[in-house]
Amino acid sequence: VVVRYTMTGTQQGEFKGIPPTGEDVEIAGIAIYRVDDGTITEAWVVSDFLRAMKQIGVVE
Incomplete structure (x- = not known):
């Protein structure tokens, strides 16, 4: 999946x-889930x- x-959100x-x-x-991301028999067994999230951090001025 x-x-x-x-x-x-707002700082x-x-x-x-x-x-x-x-x-x-605004933070974009993607999550990839491995599902075995209806249960999430692995997850990768980025x-x-x-x-x-750029939007609130922590880094340039």
């Missing part, structure tokens, strides 16, 4: 010394957190 997703608290910006943040 493959899931492509987008998480959204409302301090993060790594960066005060709240009120900026909207999320683009670097994009979020």
Whole structure:
């Protein structure tokens, strides 16, 4: 099973010394699940957190 997703939110608290910006943040990702007999037996998940860090100014 493959899931492509987008998480959204707003920076409302301090993060790594960066005060709240009120900026909207969007993180895209993909998850791949191995399912055996109706049970998830393995999962691989990748999320683009670097994009979020750029959006709130933690990195350039």
